[in-house]
Amino acid sequence: MSDDVAPKKAWQLVVDWIEQRxxxxxxxxxxxxxxxxxxxxRVGVSRPAVREAVRTLQANGVLQSAVGxxxxxxxxxxxxxxxxxxxxxxxxxxxxxxxxxxVTEVRVALERLSTRLASTxxxxxxxxxxxxxxxxxxxxxxxxAEFNNHDTGLHVAIAEAAGNRLASDLTIAIRESMRLxxxxxxxxxxxxxxxxxxxxxxxxxxxxxxTAHETEAAxxxxxxxxxxxxxRMTSLHADAGG
Amino acid sequence: MSDDVAPKKAWQLVVDWIEQRxxxxxxxxxxxxxxxxxxxxRVGVSRPAVREAVRTLQANGVLQSAVGxxxxxxxxxxxxxxxxxxxxxxxxxxxxxxxxxxVTEVRVALERLSTRLASTxxxxxxxxxxxxxxxxxxxxxxxxAEFNNHDTGLHVAIAEAAGNRLASDLTIAIRESMRLxxxxxxxxxxxxxxxxxxxxxxxxxxxxxxTAHETEAAxxxxxxxxxxxxxRMTSLHADAGG
DNA sequence: CACATCTTAATGGTAAGACCATTACTCCCC
DNA sequence: GGGGAGTAATGGTCTTACCATTAAGATGTG
Numbered sequence: 002m003s004d005d006v007a008p009k010k011a012w013q014l015v016v017d018w019i020e021q022r023x024x025x026x027x028x029x030x031x032x033x034x035x036x037x038x039x040x041x042x043r044v045g046v047s048r049p050a051v052r053e054a055v056r057t058l059q060a061n062g063v064l065q066s067a068v069g070x071x072x073x074x075x076x077x078x079x080x081x082x083x084x085x086x087x088x089x090x091x092x093x094x095x096x097x098x099x100x101x102x103x104v105t106e107v108r109v110a111l112e113r114l115s116t117r118l119a120s121t122x123x124x125x126x127x128x129x130x131x132x133x134x135x136x137x138x139x140x141x142x143x144x145x146a147e148f149n150n151h152d153t154g155l156h157v158a159i160a161e162a163a164g165n166r167l168a169s170d171l172t173i174a175i176r177e178s179m180r181l182x183x184x185x186x187x188x189x190x191x192x193x194x195x196x197x198x199x200x201x202x203x204x205x206x207x208x209x210x211x212t213a214h215e216t217e218a219a220x221x222x223x224x225x226x227x228x229x230x231x232x233r234m235t236s237l238h239a240d241a242g243g
Numbered sequence: 244m245s246d247d248v249a250p251k252k253a254w255q256l257v258v259d260w261i262e263q264r265x266x267x268x269x270x271x272x273x274x275x276x277x278x279x280x281x282x283x284x285r286v287g288v289s290r291p292a293v294r295e296a297v298r299t300l301q302a303n304g305v306l307q308s309a310v311g312x313x314x315x316x317x318x319x320x321x322x323x324x325x326x327x328x329x330x331x332x333x334x335x336x337x338x339x340x341x342x343x344x345x346v347t348e349v350r351v352a353l354e355r356l357s358t359r360l361a362s363t364x365x366x367x368x369x370x371x372x373x374x375x376x377x378x379x380x381x382x383x384x385x386x387x388a389e390f391n392n393h394d395t396g397l398h399v400a401i402a403e404a405a406g407n408r409l410a411s412d413l414t415i416a417i418r419e420s421m422r423l424x425x426x427x428x429x430x431x432x433x434x435x436x437x438x439x440x441x442x443x444x445x446x447x448x449x450x451x452x453x454t455a456h457e458t459e460a461a462x463x464x465x466x467x468x469x470x471x472x473x474x475r476m477t478s479l480h481a482d483a484g485g
Numbered sequence: 486c487a488c489a490t491c492t493t494a495a496t497g498g499t500a501a502g503a504c505c506a507t508t509a510c511t512c513c514c515c
Numbered sequence: 516g517g518g519g520a521g522t523a524a525t526g527g528t529c530t531t532a533c534c535a536t537t538a539a540g541a542t543g544t545g
Binding site for chain 1: 270
């Protein structure tokens, strides 16, 4: 009976209206949506409902908005999913909806894929970027937090050298979602300096294997790198028993 | 200079307020947020701004709202990321922000992981569910769309047997994001019947290997299954040249 | 005719206020 | 103790008004 079907919320009608046109191909990246006032009239809801719908799809990385008349103003379809992915995963990791052992397993699988692809596809610019990051991380003056940022940057650089958009975005999103937990895990270590030295050596090995197109070696090294780092950070394992 | 820093939008202030408390651990799954009116006052914005912020985090699968007084009403922290993930990926696949060859590679990596985990962790109930789906799919009377739904259901069942929340949710989200493109690809095939028979045989092999804990066999079979299906659906490759 | 300036309009951003439907809680009566 | 009525809390929705930004159009000047 229709009693079981709750009437759709006004903002949901707008979301559906927009999604339908995305799925049908009518809206593509760069397409301009009707103005909020026009869309409200067209769908038969109020302008705040349109705004709530826009916010929903903005959170999905699908829409972006700007004030002003002409081509720069209004709401357009966006082609930038990675920030939305990153935010989503970071929040759910923080809420422990994804336990860190699970995240680590997935990281291994995805970074194996990214590293495999990067070892055959990385450009000279990609490789130079990795080497720059290695050099920065070899500076003994870095704080742990700074080192972690560059460490993340190296993983991001490898992912971006993969030439696979989804693999890159997912790899980046998952690594970023673990930034704070990893930093906390490093902070709890008895000996940061020796850990840092091990991480550095591993980074060098990975980049060397990628540079030499030694695909299987690179893949094995990235996996070993992630697993051994995780194993060291015993504070991250607290989730596992939960 | 501060000229370069745009003032934060009112709804962004609320999103930040909520995110900060999630990241700090103050809010956990099940936590109740202050009422919209209270939150508006506390953050110093209007209630519509709060609603827009709630919509943002709802789209990230982080919040859910209900009308009414008492424990059932209000806005609470949610622990259900998979729908948000699925929606996000589906929209971006539809917008061609993730080309289908990229998606297929990532599917292979993730379904290898899910299948590996499932072959050691699947319960009797998980296996029975897979066998039920095999049996349903062996019915010659199914339409292509119905078969595709159950095919998706099998991939979902394997992913859920993995016992790794993130792997499951990502595998499911990615498979679901490809549901319509796969259906279109199947529709364009010259001989659906022979394809269906091949898919069925492959499904049986995968489930048998999982059941027998033949991990490496199961992993190889799921990869072959995905790759060969993708290779058959030439209409999906149109993206590759884009 | 080209350029500069001003005016106007379009657009998203924001807030206040009013009202509605749902839900639970409290109080009163039997 | 149970049932019913009243009240309050909550999200849901809409209307109205205003603001800041941006571009387009109109007007004036050289």
